Amino acid sequence: MQEYPRYLYRAPFVVTGTGPVLVDGAVLTEEGVVTAVGPFAELRGADAKLEEYDGHVIVPGLVNGHAHLELSHLADLSREGQGTPPADMTVWIRELLAARALAQDEAENDLAARLALARLYAGGCRAVLDIGNLPESRFIGEDFKTQVYFHLELFGLSGEVEQAALDSLRAQPADICCTAHAPYSSGPALIRAAKERARGQGAPFPIHVAESAAEDAFLRTGGGPFADFLQEKGLMGDAFAVPGCGAVSYLDALGVLDEKTLCVHGVHVSDAEIAILARRGAAVCLCPGSNRFLGVGTAPLARYLAAGVPLLLGTDSLASNPELSLWREMQLLRQEHPEVDPAAVFAMATENGGRFLGLGHRLGVIAPGVGASSLLAVRCAAQSVEAMFAKLTTVGSEVRLEWLE
Template sequence: MTEPRHFNAHCHLELSHLRGAIPPGMPFVEWLSHIVTLKRNRPPEESRAAAADAIRELAASGTGGVLDIDAMGTGNAALRDARFPAISFTEIIDFDPALGAWAVDRTIERQSAYGELPETLRLGVSPHAPYTTTPRLLRAAASKAAEYQQWLCIHVSETPEETEMFVAGTGALHDYLRDVGVLPPGWKPPEMRPVAYLNAMGALGPRTLLAHLNDIDDSDLRILGEKRVSAVVCPGTHVYFDRGEFPLRRLLDAGIPTYLGTDSLASNESLDMAREIDLAAALSPGLPRETIEDRAAWERAADFGFET
């Protein structure tokens, strides 16, 4: 491995076999439905092999460590095999309002089944997003993460449709989840913005990392600051979905420790952090390039307990 230069704070190695599978520019909800089908229909061996290639790509492009979301176990397996420095966040998605604590317990069991991990690999917990989890699940995940001293990573405020679902109970994301039959019958919106909702569930704290945060307002920034959470933004994915304002500058101005990540190859064409820095610079007029480079520097990994 070349001398590490970069730290990638958000990836889904297990989706590396879906590189180029979905053309860019599609609305997020449509992309989501494609991902669900593709994940179901492709064999796990394909995912594991592509994740191993992706780790080699990370190392070759100067990334020294990664925060990776893992739902299928294949990303975790590839990280174990490669002994690549990482936190592997076990992802939890469960829509049943009664089974939240059970889903979290099952996740912890899955983690114990990994047995002894190489010293390069630690575990975290990732309740996927406010719209794919339940209040009980979020509360249980936050309490288990604290008990096991693990980081918590949650995707939040990625799109205006997510905000609309949580504030008003309407919109494309809400309708998609209802139409595919996963939204519990009688589901009611909490009538709160997603960040405020996560806060009400006790999920925000100094060991919480929130991914995306594209659709945020000043009330969200205030909560993030008060709870001392960290944030990760993903320039390549931002461009892929042709999203609006890139939130990096607002987050940094509000004093939120913010990092850069590639997200997965299902919504990005490369895992090269140098490209992410270029994209972030292009998306953040007025923000000094050195500031952006610093947020993606390998030294930043020390904030997550990596030895840099």
């Protein structure tokens, strides 16, 4: 509990996410809730305990658009393979499945997931869109300040395996959010049914889309490494009707793209598909750290921004990313896309996530009504707003921050 009923936090810059950056800004809180945000000159008379954050920026807590906390015990996969991407994604998937089959200690796996979530919180992450294959993974976020929006992920491409996934989907309790894994692993009926369920719940629908060239080849031709892999694992079921187009076009034909759909990765997309996403209002979550580790390519960030596609940023899991840090993800994006406005990159890690979740008034922003526990002070000495965003988006793992409450 805090000692005083009201606090006035002052910093050279306050990033609100709802309007221009406040220079010499201040945030007034009462009983743990923001009651006013504005220039310090306007709020200085408030009857509140003044907390000065010289050399800092006050920003909203970050929103991680994509993670698999339940894979956190498989961190060795990304530690050992650094610098040498697999020949194609199926190589890594094989390693992942093998490692997962060996690691059966549920208590140990659960502990790894909770430690990963604690690390996300320590890194300033206030909310995370999490995906898992185990229903019990929805409890990972219990007792954490980082809000976990969990989705149970199902897969099964066709025939019996797809039907089994559909049966499982229907058997899930009404309060569990569900999704389909990806267009190369989940059949059209499963993708549609999962989206229908999400629509009925008013829930987000995150789905892996256009991550690798192998996925693109499989959807266009039915061949390539994924065809071999799926056959071998018995996941093809009966013959899968090859869509003969890119992943985004395919999902659009299935009618599952709307403003609640989050296309995760979105690396291999055409300009026409970017236009489709923009038209549908569907969001894309970029995961540059995971993409780099797996060697799948770089998402067309500038073209997404130019088209007005809502963009989020995600870490993905420790199995394909050596670090769970949105600061590092921002840093990687800036390295790969030096032409892009740093403020737009910062918005991807904050306000865009809140807006996508339908919580734009209280998540990823600083505004009256927001919990003071969602505010961060980040060490950052800068002379201008531009320099401040440039630093925030390139500080990476060197970031020093504290939660205001």
